[in-house]
Amino acid sequence: xxxxxxxxxxxxxxxxxxxxxxxxxxxxxxxxxxxxxxxxxxxxxxxxxxxxxxxxxxxxxxxxxxxxxxxxxxxxxxxxxxxxxxxxxxxxxxxxxxxxxxxxxxxxxxxxxxxxxxxxxxxxxxxxxxxxxxxxxxxxxxxxxxxxxxxxxxxxxxxxxxxxxxxxxxxxxxxxxxxxxxxxxxxxxxxxxxxxxxxxxxxxxxxxxxxxxxxxxxxxxxxxxxxxxxxxxxxxxxxxxxxxxxxxxxxxxxxxxxxxxxxxxxxxxxxxxxxxxxxxxxxxxxxxxxxxxxxxxxxxxxxxxxxxxxxxxxxxxxxxxxxxxxxxxxxxxxxxxxxxxxxxxxxxxxxxxxxxxxxxxxxxxxxxxxxxxxxxxxxxxxxxxxxxxxxxxxxxxxxxxxxxxxxxxxxxxxxxxxxxxxxxxxxxxxxxxxxxxxxxxxxxxxxxxxxxxxxxxxxxxxxxxxxxxxxxxxxxxxxxxxxxxxxxxxxxxxxxxxxxxxxxxxxxxxxxxxxxxxxxxxxxxxxxxxxxxxxxxxxxxxxxxxxxxxxxxxxxxx
Amino acid sequence: xxxxxxxxxxxxxxxxxxxxxxxxxxxxxxxxxxxxxxxxxxxxxxxxxxxxxxxxxxxxxxxxxxxxxxxxxxxxxxxxxxxxxxxxxxxxxxxxxxxxxxxxxxxxxxxxxxxxxxxxxxxxxxxxxxxxxxxxxxxxxxxxxxxxxxxxxxxxxxxxxxxxxxxxxxxxxxxxxxxxxxxxxxxxxxxxxxxxxxxxxxxxxxxxxxxxxxxxxxxxxxxxxxxxxxxxxxxxxxxxxxxxxxxxxxxxxxxxxxxxxxxxxxxxxxxxxxxxxxxxxxxxxxxxxxxxxxxxxxxxxxxxxxxxxxxxxxxxxx
Numbered sequence: 001x002x003x004x005x006x007x008x009x010x011x012x013x014x015x016x017x018x019x020x021x022x023x024x025x026x027x028x029x030x031x032x033x034x035x036x037x038x039x040x041x042x043x044x045x046x047x048x049x050x051x052x053x054x055x056x057x058x059x060x061x062x063x064x065x066x067x068x069x070x071x072x073x074x075x076x077x078x079x080x081x082x083x084x085x086x087x088x089x090x091x092x093x094x095x096x097x098x099x100x101x102x103x104x105x106x107x108x109x110x111x112x113x114x115x116x117x118x119x120x121x122x123x124x125x126x127x128x129x130x131x132x133x134x135x136x137x138x139x140x141x142x143x144x145x146x147x148x149x150x151x152x153x154x155x156x157x158x159x160x161x162x163x164x165x166x167x168x169x170x171x172x173x174x175x176x177x178x179x180x181x182x183x184x185x186x187x188x189x190x191x192x193x194x195x196x197x198x199x200x201x202x203x204x205x206x207x208x209x210x211x212x213x214x215x216x217x218x219x220x221x222x223x224x225x226x227x228x229x230x231x232x233x234x235x236x237x238x239x240x241x242x243x244x245x246x247x248x249x250x251x252x253x254x255x256x257x258x259x260x261x262x263x264x265x266x267x268x269x270x271x272x273x274x275x276x277x278x279x280x281x282x283x284x285x286x287x288x289x290x291x292x293x294x295x296x297x298x299x300x301x302x303x304x305x306x307x308x309x310x311x312x313x314x315x316x317x318x319x320x321x322x323x324x325x326x327x328x329x330x331x332x333x334x335x336x337x338x339x340x341x342x343x344x345x346x347x348x349x350x351x352x353x354x355x356x357x358x359x360x361x362x363x364x365x366x367x368x369x370x371x372x373x374x375x376x377x378x379x380x381x382x383x384x385x386x387x388x389x390x391x392x393x394x395x396x397x398x399x400x401x402x403x404x405x406x407x408x409x410x411x412x413x414x415x416x417x418x419x420x421x422x423x424x425x426x427x428x429x430x431x432x433x434x435x436x437x438x439x440x441x442x443x444x445x446x447x448x449x450x451x452x453x454x455x456x457x458x459x460x461x462x463x464x465x466x467x468x469x470x471x472x473x474x475x476x477x478x479x480x481x482x483x484x485x486x487x488x489x490x491x492x493x494x495x496x497x498x499x500x501x502x503x504x505x506x507x508x509x510x511x512x513x514x515x516x517x518x519x520x521x522x523x524x525x526x527x528x529x530x531x532x533x534x535x536x537x538x539x540x541x542x543x544x545x546x547x548x549x550x551x552x553x554x555x556x557x558x
Numbered sequence: 559x560x561x562x563x564x565x566x567x568x569x570x571x572x573x574x575x576x577x578x579x580x581x582x583x584x585x586x587x588x589x590x591x592x593x594x595x596x597x598x599x600x601x602x603x604x605x606x607x608x609x610x611x612x613x614x615x616x617x618x619x620x621x622x623x624x625x626x627x628x629x630x631x632x633x634x635x636x637x638x639x640x641x642x643x644x645x646x647x648x649x650x651x652x653x654x655x656x657x658x659x660x661x662x663x664x665x666x667x668x669x670x671x672x673x674x675x676x677x678x679x680x681x682x683x684x685x686x687x688x689x690x691x692x693x694x695x696x697x698x699x700x701x702x703x704x705x706x707x708x709x710x711x712x713x714x715x716x717x718x719x720x721x722x723x724x725x726x727x728x729x730x731x732x733x734x735x736x737x738x739x740x741x742x743x744x745x746x747x748x749x750x751x752x753x754x755x756x757x758x759x760x761x762x763x764x765x766x767x768x769x770x771x772x773x774x775x776x777x778x779x780x781x782x783x784x785x786x787x788x789x790x791x792x793x794x795x796x797x798x799x800x801x802x803x804x805x806x807x808x809x810x811x812x813x814x815x816x817x818x819x820x821x822x823x824x825x826x827x828x829x830x831x832x833x834x835x836x837x838x839x840x841x842x843x844x845x846x847x848x849x850x851x852x853x854x855x856x857x858x859x860x861x862x863x864x865x866x867x868x869x870x871x872x873x874x875x876x
Binding site (some may be wrong): 064 | 870
């Protein structure tokens, strides 16, 4: 499938989907503004096209439009043409379009956990479309579902469909959703960021399953993602989008080898930022020392089991692991939000009280946090000046003009013009700017240590890069230590000095970055590292050959 | 399933505790009322000896906590004491009337609950259409008009002008069930009009609230027709708020119908409460209050349990 010679000229397959001059408007609450500004797209039978771009590029909107579907608050302009297998969707009746959905065009959503109805069993949702279209009887459809589950290598295929969505893990749900999309053997499937919400190790099994099944049934697909390495594994052709317009389109190999447009090149270059690794200062006491910590949430099982690591002044320690490995819980223990059941946290060799309410102001100011979702971490009804000013007032007792000049200074530090942003509210800012405000709020307390909890994972790559550079500059200017919680190993490679790998609440390996990224690894570290998609279009194929198809993801237990 | 049993047991325990607290409040509120009960019963002309003798007979000389426990112990066994005014046992005064009230409430509920929920589903499906607006305006009008006003309007048109239904809902022991339904139709209809709007709007809001969920979009993109999206994909996840509003309205049907009973001269418990208050017949007042409180608690408990049972995460633990 990644072999682009399969659609060599002369052997051209018939066109399945033809979109011409697609224009879509979005409603902002006052006016309609164009969000897709005239995009053309041609997809042949059995072809997989990757749509790639940053958030706001209009990828998902185009994906929905391919089904003749305009999301709430959007409308397809009358001049557009969407032709699916000879049927013009823009002029079809709602009932005609509905008859195509599910049966001939299927959709796989980003979050399977949110897109399965919590009230019905998986298999009932699976069989809904085939039974509705009278393609199959219920029992037949169930047998077919079980067969698809087996093909997608879901564990217990005969039984898993009879569970409710909350009883099944995220990666399994995503595969079950792919199976559901296949239930009527459609001609076209729209994959809308199907692996974005998954851990790297889980992502592989889903990617492998999707590729397999699309190959087996020769289904055409539109694969929407912002991850270049992922799209390189999946697509025959790649179309790059920017702000509702096409930048360029090429076969996958050509696109990776020699992108033409500047914007595409900048996307490719994103992962190039890397700062030199620092070594531990000699004979220094660690700034933060986590010693043999056990912790659990009320009445629950142990979430942390004997966790120990040190963070030295001015250094960045990356804590990596999959979701549920205890990364964020460790941060909660350090900040005193969750008192540990065993062990202690030392600050410059002195034990910190386990509960934050027992810590002095000076102890509290030392450790600050920056959160993943700047959207929810900033109060939308409070002015920027107050968001940043409050910690400065609380910890340093600043007032009046001193406070104002401190806020200005902080805004300067995060590269936002003080006079422009001082009186604004968070909803008026972009995602990257909000995250910068989060950083300024942490800096306002004048800490020596900042916990960054997945601070870049909700941001586009270019914006994330800017944030990483800013954090790096602040570190050298203010001599800050960072604990960098992330599941993204590319980020680790870019900024970490030391790496702590966590799994099931335990530290499985730790050490300087160089050592961690050179073999031999702990088997789990190895699994994590080898699961990060690479730009090479043959990466997934090679990896699956090495590991064996049945030994990926959750099956690859170490 | 063990989880659900313990959750239900916990709610039940909390309900009983609430009822106990309410019984304390009811008892001592009456206690705090100014004036001497014995004096009030005997009137201005009573001699001091008579008053003292009555106080002795009513046990008013015991300290309040002792009387509270005597009263509570009696209430637990269904003995609410005797009416001060008539000397009859309170339980025999109110039991028949309470059954009448329950009958009227059940009559109204059997019509109103399915009607409101179906109407709520239909307006959610046809949201922002003319039908939606008309239904909203009509139900809002009916909920905003006082019950007695609605009652009189119904009497005017359905009893006086067309004489389809009797204006007075008087009951007698030897009526057939059909006759009973016919006689009590107007008060029941008044109640239906009063409670429908609330339940319908909640059903509509709860369903529309869910329409932005990814799984609803998924259902639409599977080609599911709109009515099925609402009934099969939205409604099962909307039950919890709907059940709560239904329970509140059922409680209202039992405890808030005084005016309707007065308008239709219906022999329900609301009327006896009003009579008792005006005659300072405290044992009856206390008993009525306790029954009302128990009704509220029981129905809310049922709503909580219902909401728990509609949550698949609790019904099917991992």
